[in-house]
């Protein structure tokens with residue numbers, strides 16, 4: 379072989395090596411482009427520069443390690459980085475969310491359930507092993523870069539990977555457990571692990587307490603708690619004959635309306651955790667981690683427990699847990715229903731309702747907690763294209779900017795071309811389909827005798843295109859916590875008591891009233907409940923309504939962030955009241971109402 383041939387072969391080797399590393403990074407960081415588009419769309423330029431800088435540093439660190447002359451150096455770093463990547467990738471695959479501090483804490487506090495969790499995540503364990511093996515192979519292959527000065531520098535820079543790990547850890551601490559979205563999965567899980575370990579050493583996560591109350595007489599045989607997704611209170615219109623939610627307006631006499639109400643948090647996972655973990659307003663932080671869960675209270679009172687997750691097929695893999703649910707928590711769930719991947723998004727709530735209808739036929743007492751798919755972003759995916767009553771929608775706006783006529787249904791394209799009005803139109807369509815139509819079906823098909831149905835949403839929604847729609851930690855728009863809250867009880871006396879509670883607490887309804895309400899319905903003594911919890915929906919509330927944002931577990935901030943919300947104010951966007959259903963007359967709106 380001539381020198382030229384040798385050098386040519388070397389360059390080819392080098393290119394192959396770089397391609398392999400690039401492939402490994404690209405395949406294990408699916409959210410990178412979307413994150414850039416999101417930051418760009420929201421005009422968060424400083425964050426974008428920092429994000430790209432951190433990525434640049436991380437990639438430099440990766441190359442320094444991969445091209446180091448000594449095998450043992452490459453091997454040691456390869457094992458660390460490949461395992462880190464594999465954990466992050468497998469976790470994302472399992473849960474649909476990136477591995478974060480609270481996930482690490484939940485996993486750690488449930489470590490005695492490791493065997494069960496392994497079984498639950500068996501598929502992911504194999505994936506984890508494959509990703510780790512590929513990572514180790516890609517990073518330890520001989521470097522094909524024998525240029526002496528370069529090698530000298532690589533030797534000096536051998537500790538560079540510590541830098542991105544430390545910087546990402548710093549971001550996580552500053553952002554109270556968040557802030558690591560779409561940063562390189564080659565380093566993030568390690569930073570998350572280090573921050574979590576430090577947090578857990580300083581605040582050891584305690585075990586959940588046992589229930590001390592004795593169950594009494596159950597107030598209802600069947601109790602259904604419906605938690606919708608992203609449904610804002612004022613987008614349910616109670617005016618008879620309105621075009622937005624006509625069925626709910628018709629059903630109003632059968633409902634006790636407490637809304638608008640304040641959600642507990644303004645983010646899906648925090649709100650659902652606060653609800654399922656029976657958070658008491660005055661005892662957040664460690665209390666959220668130590669309270670018995672709703673499932674435990676229900677089981678103790680003799681209820682069969684059913685959890686339905688209608689979101690599991692959407693953006694996520696079926697059969698996976700979300701919103702801080704751990705394998706340990708599922709031990710107290712008798713039936714856990716997730717949606718198969720092939721269910722189209724507009725049908726998710728119908729499948730959820732099928733399960734409820736089926737469960738309510740049972741003679742045995744049942745407690746159902748169901749996460750609806752509701753108005754999950756992107757809104758236009760939540761309802762069939764034939765139900766675009768209010769236009770132009772976000773998809774219409776998108777179609778106008780997509781010159782080649784190809785409709786690309788990605789979150790990034792939705793975000794980048796959606797003025798407020800189109801957001802509102804799409805949202806109106808989603809609410810009409812998955813909330814209004816849903817309740818007609820519920821009342822038509824479910825046997826509601828001896829039962830109570832409680833309905834709310836995890837959080838509200840804001841439509842300003844320059845801000846987050848929800849989950850804002852600092853200075854959140856109160857619309858992010860503006861949720862509906864209504865109840866229907868088959869027992870007239872109980873319905874009457876709810877009505878009295880709603881009347882007495884007008885303007886002060888809150889998610890925090892739901893746990894004590896459920897306890898009363900389960901049959902626990904009012905005196906005991908009142909010792910730990912605020913007023914239930916059956917009581918008069920004098921508490922000023924408020925909601926939390928950010929860390930609710932007390933891991934990063936000793937006190938949760940509280941935000942006041944005026945539930946008497948008109949929050950409706952100017953464009954919302956006049957939302958046109960272009961070309962659709964009132965009678966047509968009527969006739970497009972479908973039952974399934």
Ligand SMILES: [Zn+2]
Nearest residue numbers: 607608646836
């Ligand atoms: Zn949500």
